[in-house]
Amino acid sequence: MVRTVYSPEYCLQYLEQYASQEVYVIGLILGQVTNSRENVIHLARTPEEKTDTSSEASYTSEKPEARRSLLGISETWVADHAKHVTRMLPGGMFVQGIFITSDEDIFEDPNFYSKVKSVLNYTYKSLNANQYMCGNYPDSNEKLILHMCTSTKVLTCKSIELGTGSKMSIKPVDWKFLPKPQQWQRLDCYYEFDDVYPVVVKKSGISVKHQFQQILESAHKTIESSVMFIDGELKDGSEALEQLHKKKKLKNSTKSSQDAPKSMHVSLFVPFENCLPETVEYLECDGNIHFSGVVASSVFMYPKATVSEAISAVKQDIIRSLASRFTMHCDALIDDNLLPEEKVCFNEPPRRVLVPVGSLYLCDYLFPGEAPAEALLSVKELLDLQITEADVVCDIETPADTSEFDALDRDTSSEELLATPQEASQFMYITGICFAMLVLIVSIFIHYYDGIATCLGNFFSRA
Known part of the structure; x- marks a missing residue:
């Protein structure tokens, strides 16, 4: 059976734009794979590589004529x-392969074909090295190669199975362009973090990245x-999202003539038994x-996708967002180590904003003090798209409220409000002792309760 891929029609116009210039271009294929269908959402040209090795020279939007x-x-x-673009993708969407416009036949020329395999292998090894960025990837090693000849404008798509050595199997792919925009089912989730983690200071200090x-x-x-609830209800994992939408629309039609909401609200609940570790270790921490805040998640799924696929996408989106922020925050630090004498240190990773791509939204991240205009640069360089500042959705996450921290930092007696390492460890030990005493009391009560119940049972049986 031939693999079929669907993409919006503007992707064809995008390829023809570069092919008509008779220039060589390479870029990424971005999309989503579900059991029901494989959809491509966008083609993003890889920017021209700069020879400058400075930190500021990451990507450039120079014209592609420089490529030979x-x-x-x-x-x-x-x-x-690919790594930078993956950070911008919501959960459930990945880099599906690469596209190329050139005059050479990359599938017939052994030199070009070998280079394509090398690029794909290196790219996916690099992506798969970070499980939090590329976790829940569909169980398939077949990656797409889309080629348009600049002279004939002939479009050819094939898939290559990676990880099979030099004898990579290559298969034809049926690429279909959709004249109408693809409809997506949106799922919104706000997941709150409010956890405390111990810190142990080593001789070299505290590594922010390690923490x-x-x-x-x-x-x-x-x-x-x-466990994920959709619109407050636990759904069957095999049910399609469009069926949920139809049921809700039918249910609401008895009360109102309006259609059901375009987006579904998702809530994640952690079972209580999973909140407790299997073993409790008490250690002296410094x-x-x-770690506190709310992650705003907006996932877009093909309507025929199942609830299980949506659950996987939402969870992966939250983790990918955290991993992206932590990586960007650590890369922006001048020194990764915090000195042991620093009693209070406030870290604010970048917040999430949404940027439109076709009929859905991808995301970008803004550091404190950055304006939405910063997102325009990322979208242009990484996605090869032109958007306006008004297109950036900035209100899904609000900047962190640092008033409490600022007040604590200004207070000359703030050190009295902070527990010393000894006080922190004592509190942990006291908590452990109190818990042990509680368990002991409950055990004694249960033991005596069983004894009393046995005596009463014997008494009534004799009576």
Whole structure:
């Protein structure tokens, strides 16, 4: 059976735009794979690589005429572009492959074909190295290669199975362009974090990146164990999203002539037994990290996708968003280590904003003090799109409220409000002792209750 891929018609116009210029272009195919259908949402040209190695020279929007040939492309550069774009994708959407416009037949020329395989292999090894960014990826190693010849304008799409050595199987793909925009089912979720994590100071100080990694691992376990409710109800995982929409529309039609809401509200609940660790270890910590805030999640699914696929996408979106913010925040730090004598340190990762791409939204992140105009630059460089500042949705997450921290920082007696390492460890030990005493009291009560019940049972049986 031939693999079929659906994409909006503007993707064809996008390819023809570069093919008509008779220039070589390479870029990423962005899309979503479900059991019901595979949809491509956008094609994003990989920016021209700069020779400048400074930190400011990451990407540029220079004209693509500077490129000479596919053979000169850097695998690292394409992989880096894929990592940056993946941060902008909501859960359930991934980099599906690469597209190329060139005059050469990349499938017939062994040199070009070898280069394409090398670029794909390196890109996906780089992406798969970060499970939090690319987790829940569909169980398939087949990646897309879309090619348009600049001279004939002939479009060819094939899939290559990676990880099979030099004998990679190549299969034809039927690429279909949709004249009408694809309809999507939107799922919105607001997930709140309010957790405290211990900090142990080593001789080299505290690594912010290491602490964030521990928070991310803990959050991943918690979210994966959570149960998802859609519009306040627990749904059957095999049911299609469009069926839920139809049922709600039919239910609301008896009360109002208006259609059902375009988006579905998602709530994640963590089972109580999963909130407690299997074993409790008491250690002397030198401080703590209070991780608090709300992650706004907006996921777009093909309407025929199942509830189980939507659950996986929402959970993956929250984790991907956290991983993206932590990575960006750590990259922006001048020094990754916090000195042990620093009693209070406030870290504010970037907040999420939405940017329109076709009939759905992708996302970007703004650091404190950055204006929406900063998102326009990212969208232009990474997605090769022109949008206006008014198109950026900035109100899904509000900036962090630092008033409490500022007041604490200004207070000369603020050190008295902070527990010393000894006080923190004592509190942890006291908590453990109180819990043990509670367990002991309950055990004694149950023991004596069973004894009394046995005596009463014997008494009544004899009576």
